[in-house]
Each structure stands twice: as structure tokens, then as C-alpha cells.
Amino acid sequence: MARGFFITFEGGEGAGKSTQIQRLANKLRDKKYPIRVTREPGGSPGAEAIRHVLLSGAAEPFGPEMEALLFAAARSDHIEQVIRPAVDAGEVVLCDRFLDSSRVYQGVTGGLPPQIMRRIEEVSVNGMMPDLTLIFDIDPAAGLSRAAARRGDEGADRFEREDIAIHQRRREAFLAIAEREPNRCIVIDASREADVVENVVTAAVFAALDVHGAGRSNMGKG
Numbered sequence: 001m002a003r004g005f006f007i008t009f010e011g012g013e014g015a016g017k018s019t020q021i022q023r024l025a026n027k028l029r030d031k032k033y034p035i036r037v038t039r040e041p042g043g044s045p046g047a048e049a050i051r052h053v054l055l056s057g058a059a060e061p062f063g064p065e066m067e068a069l070l071f072a073a074a075r076s077d078h079i080e081q082v083i084r085p086a087v088d089a090g091e092v093v094l095c096d097r098f099l100d101s102s103r104v105y106q107g108v109t110g111g112l113p114p115q116i117m118r119r120i121e122e123v124s125v126n127g128m129m130p131d132l133t134l135i136f137d138i139d140p141a142a143g144l145s146r147a148a149a150r151r152g153d154e155g156a157d158r159f160e161r162e163d164i165a166i167h168q169r170r171r172e173a174f175l176a177i178a179e180r181e182p183n184r185c186i187v188i189d190a191s192r193e194a195d196v197v198e199n200v201v202t203a204a205v206f207a208a209l210d211v212h213g214a215g216r217s218n219m220g221k222g
């Protein structure tokens with residue numbers, strides 16, 4: 001069976017990833033691609049159990065290394081239980097956040113040394129690198145106010161509560177990843193209207209699927 005395609009969506013808070021993932025999922029479904037939508041931290045029962053510990057801030061007092069290992073444990077379970085089997089079965093997997101979030105949040109702004117991050121990454125990702133990563137880029141002030149509006153009365157999570165300067169460093173770190181890995185990453189200007197962003201995302205993804213082509217025999221084209 002032809003291999004599927006693995007796409008991840010990355011970026012700061014309130015960049016509109018979730019909305020765009022839903023829109024893209026609808027378009028791919030229209031074209032009869034077998035798709036699976038998932039997210040991190042979480043996406044499998046084991047990883048969802050860890051999600052709460054991370055987002056509530058319960059792990060924060062134990063330091064960034066503890067958090068990084070928990071994100072990695074959740075990721076490993078998510079990959080082996082959900083992502084790899086889906087890609088092996090020929091599906092297009094859309095994942096809201098993945099490894100680059102760990103590089104940025106735990107590595108760059110968490111201050112964990114790159115060599116430790118690389119070792120954790122090797123074990124958790126275990127070869128399952130994304131075929132395509134869309135990095136949603138937005139000014140953090142705009143992103144955080146979007147995130148606050150979306151939340152309504154609910155409190156901010158552990159990561160949204162942080163200082164704007166930290167969010168700015170994360171933005172730069174995501175852009176640096178895109179620059180280092182231009183074959184995998186595309187930067188999307190997420191400050192524009194949702195319909196405009198949707199068109200850009202759709203064009204990028206369908207172009208990548210066309211190049212990938214090989215999986216086409218059992219993907220899409222229905």
C-alpha cells in the first residue's frame with residue numbers, strides 16, 4: 001500500500017492553526033483523500049493523559065527537562081499508536097503542533113541545551129519526521145489577543161500566560177527552523193484574513209501532495 005503524507009502545523013498562540021486545519025481537512029475530504037486530524041500534546045489515549053499534566057502547569061515546578069520528557073513521552077505514544085499506522089495505511093495526517101513546538105518551547109525558551117533536545121527528539125520521533133510543516137507566523141500581541149477572545153471566560157493555559165517577550169522569541173525560533181529546513185517548512189503569514197490564509201494553505205498543501213504523487217494510487221482522486 002502506498003505511503004500517506006504527514007503534515008504538521010506550527011506557530012505561536014492564536015495563529016489560527018486549528019481553524020485552518022479544519023478548513024483544509026474539508027477540502028481534502030472533498031477530493032476524497034483519506035485523512036486523519038490530530039493534535040499535540042495528545043492525540044492518543046496515553047498522550048491525552050499526559051496533556052492535562054502539561055497544560056495545567058502541574059509539571060512546571062519540576063523544570064523544563066521534566067516537561068520536555070513528558071512532551072516526548074506523549075509524542076512517542078501518539079506516533080506509534082496513531083501517526084505511523086495512519087501514514088503506513090496511506091492516509092494524509094494533519095497534526096496540530098509536533099516536534100518543532102518542543103524545539104521552540106522547551107529548547108529555545110525553556111533553555112534546554114540543543115544536544116539534550118536532539119537526543120530526546122531521536123528517541124521520541126523515531127524517524128517519523130513530517131513531510132511538510134506549515135509555520136503560522138503572527139505578531140505575538142495579535143496572536144495572544146485572538147487566543148484570549150477565543151477562550152472567552154476560560155483562563156489562559158500554562159504557556160499563554162507567559163510574557164510577551166518570550167512569545168516574541170518563540171516566533172523568531174520558529175522562523176529560524178523554517179530557514180534551516182526549507183525543504184520541509186513553509187512560513188504562512190497568519191495575520192491575514194482567514195479566507196486568504198486558507199487559499200495559501202490549500203495551494204501549498206495540494207502542490208506538495210502533487211509532488212509526492214507516488215501515494216496517489218490509493219490516495220484521493222476519487
Ligand code: TYD
Pocket residue numbers: 012013014017018040041055071096097098099101102103105106157159160
Ligand atoms: P493547546 O491548547 O493545545 O494549543 P494551541 O496549539 O492552540 O496553542 O496548547 C498547547 C500548548 O503546549 C502550547 O502553548 C504549546 C505547548 N507545547 C509545548 O510547549 N511543547 C510541545 O512539544 C507541544 C506539542 C506543545
